[in-house]
Amino acid sequence: MNNQFTIALHILGFLASRGGDMLTSEQMAHTYGTSPVVLRRVLAKLQRAGLVETQRGAGGGSLLARHPSAINLREAYEAVSDDTVMLARHPDGCAGVVAPVLGHYVNGLLEEAERAMLERLAAVTVAQMDRIVRARIGRARTARGASAGRRAS
Amino acid sequence: MNNQFTIALHILGFLASRGGDMLTSEQMAHTYGTSPVVLRRVLAKLQRAGLVETQRGAGGGSLLARHPSAINLREAYEAVSDDTVMLARHPDGCAGVVAPVLGHYVNGLLEEAERAMLERLAAVTVAQMDRIVRARIGRARTARGASAGRRAS
């Protein structure tokens, strides 16, 4: 469920970059380099979480269910991670006096560490992501144009 | 390599709780609920990272290589995670104009999110962990004693 997060970010970022256009799973799968079915598996989770909407049939596809500024990356992570934790937890039923107490404390720590990561993800919205990607593409384009101009002159 | 982190924390915490005693992999494996070989696989990594020292032969075992206050949990994590990243990265070779740029940016974000988690882990030392576990065990003991006393009276 970890690679799915990367696919989810691709979907959200790609949809945002098209500014409201509907895109088919085929298109998104191709640009990511995977199969439409794999991509749709992620799309189904994002849909269940209310982040995208999809329409079936001819001319169908998917688009963002909310404004890009109202979707943060933590939501995307939670949409694709089915109740699994990132860091494995200490098992129950450890023997002795120390181990069970230690295990309980460690589990709390692991939870905190994960929360730190999720909060970092929550601080980024799809809109911010889109803005930066657009800027980079624009910069690359002008740089190319400038160097082409220099080369031409 | 993720469950190994939990085992690593068990090892470090358990060794600290014994205050410098040498413990065999058998003892530590039993309290965690796994086999000595599995535990030694983690022990080998901790040893390579310089966190524990082990002695072979009869009467052998392992102990912390440094003072518990000089070992933080991030070191433990890096000792057991062999160059693997926690969050899968965006693949190379995406098609189109947007996807490669988006992928590059997303990878930076994932790195930041992981760093946030590691920094949270780095803020905790084995000594702090040990102090809290000791306190909890002590509290549980007095509570048991008090309720036993109340019951007896």
Add this chain to the structure above:
DNA sequence: CAAAACGCTACCAACTCAGTTACATATTGC
């Protein structure tokens, strides 16, 4: 030399997961 303990390799069973195939369903446009 025997016992205890680690070190390491090889192998197995279970699990996960991306990818593929196949088929059902929904929508559009003729």
Add this chain to the structure above:
DNA sequence: GCAATATGTAACTGAGTTGGTAGCGTTTTG
């Protein structure tokens, strides 16, 4: 209604991962 297009989903497969086990060698103690 029919054909074309797209999603929805289930089943299967092959690769990779991992915890557990067994076996053998090595080191240390007594």
